[in-house]
Amino acid sequence: MCWLTEKIRSFFQTKKTGQDKKEPTKVIRPVPSHIQEGIEFGYKYPPEIAELIGMEFHRGQDYLAPVGTPCFATKGSIVNVYDDVKYFGLYVVEKVVLENVILYCYFCHLKEALVKIGDQVESGQTIAYTGASGSATRLEGGNMVAHPHLHFEVRKNSRASSAAVDPLGYM
């Protein structure tokens, strides 16, 4: 093999390896397309709200979904169901194993889960209905009232809350 052929071959091999390292990570939107997005990932709460709810950093993406809106599995994967009265309310965690990354997708403040712990679901399958359970509240006329929405959180390679990343980066 001449040196040029060798060089070209190694160039393409390097290129291919580089591509493999890229995260091929797209998940589908967790709610129907007509549902509007609310508060985004990051420091988005006004200070007075942050103080009330004790949370300055918003670790997920909110969707302004009326109670009973279907939630879709973002990939074919395993799900788990939990209940946390104080914060997330009834919530489902979908463990999405992609080529180079594991994403834990949290569907929070649900009204009803259609899956149980350890279920294998298909991409796009309706796994729950949105609600306002847990801390899904907002200020209205000086009072905290129910605020139906889906809080969708994506944690990368860990279930620690500090592993939360912007879900929109994966859609």
Ligand SMILES: [Zn+2]
């Ligand atoms: Zn939220």
